[in-house]
Amino acid sequence: MSELILALLAGGTVGITLGALGAGGGIIAVPALVYLLGFTPAEATTASLLIVSVTSLTALYAHARTGAVQWRGGLLLAAAGVLPAAIAGVLAARVPAALLTAAFGLVAGLAGLRMLRPAPPATAPATATAVQPVKAVSAGAGLGALTGLLGVGGGFLAVPALTGVLAFRIRAAVATSLLVVSVNALVALAARGGTATGVDWAVVGPFAAAAVLGAWDGKRLGAKLPDAVLHRVFAGVLLAVAVLMLVDAAR
Structure with missing residues (x-):
């Protein structure tokens, strides 16, 4: 299969996942870039950030049009992650490839297991200033560091943080x-x-374009399918990626 077709297929998958779940773009993009398209881990994490940035902004616009975005709580977590993301982004280039691969595999595995857990009962959205701001800032800082180091957006941890810490509906x-x-x-x-x-x-451009288009389809798909189904499918993908990358890092 040609490199272009692989990039388009992988990009579409990333976009659909981000659009439907608000998560999973980077954690799928990085292994796709490494194992399907021949990028090194360092190259893949940088390319992933490019792809995730443009795709998540597209998906954010799609969701914002429906009024679903809770800007106050989201900005609190995002602001707390700015400095950690910047520091980790600088340090990422100094991390050995095997260690970066192992860390990514471990995070993917933990995220997959977390998504298999039953979701907490839904409650009404709360404002960020009214609900445990210290925990919200701590969660945001951790998400930022994870993004900078591993080239993932952190959405697979942001969703549990928003439901558990800020009491948002899913x-x-x-x-x-x-x-x-x-x-x-x-x-x-x-x-x-x-x-x-x-x-x-030549690879990242088509990958990102397919991801942007997929984000719109993912948004529509996420509105139709039950949350439990989406989470279980995504958890299975995460666990498979985790095994693959941990085995590779151990070689």
Whole structure:
């Protein structure tokens, strides 16, 4: 299968996942870039940030049009992650490839297991200033660091943080997580600076374009399917990715 077709298929999958779940773009993009398209882990994490940035902004716009985004809580988490994302983005270039691969596999596995857990009962959305702001800031800082280091948007952790810490309904959490993902990815990408100059645009361009188109379809799909079904499918993908990358790092 040609490189272009693989890039388009992988990009479409990333976009659909981000649009439907508000999460999972980077955690699918990185292994796709490494194992399907031959990128090194460092190249893949930088390219992933480019792809996740443009795709999450597209998906955020789609959800914002319906009024689902809770801007106050999302901005609190996003602001808390700006500095950690920048610092981790600078340090990422110094991390050995095997360690980066192992860390990514571990995070993917934990995220998959987390998504298999039953969702908490839905409650009405709460304002960020009214509900445990210290925990919200701590969660935002952790998401930012994860984004900068591993090239993922952190949405697969932002959604549980928004439902558990800020008491958002799952639909609002999915939409709002895209705000957190967008800010974290853009900051981490800016922190990497010149490392983006070596990006293979012949691959990343079609990948990102397919992801943007897929984000609109994912938004519509997410509105039709039960949350439990979406979470179980995505959890299975995460666990498969985790096994693949941990085995690769152990070689």
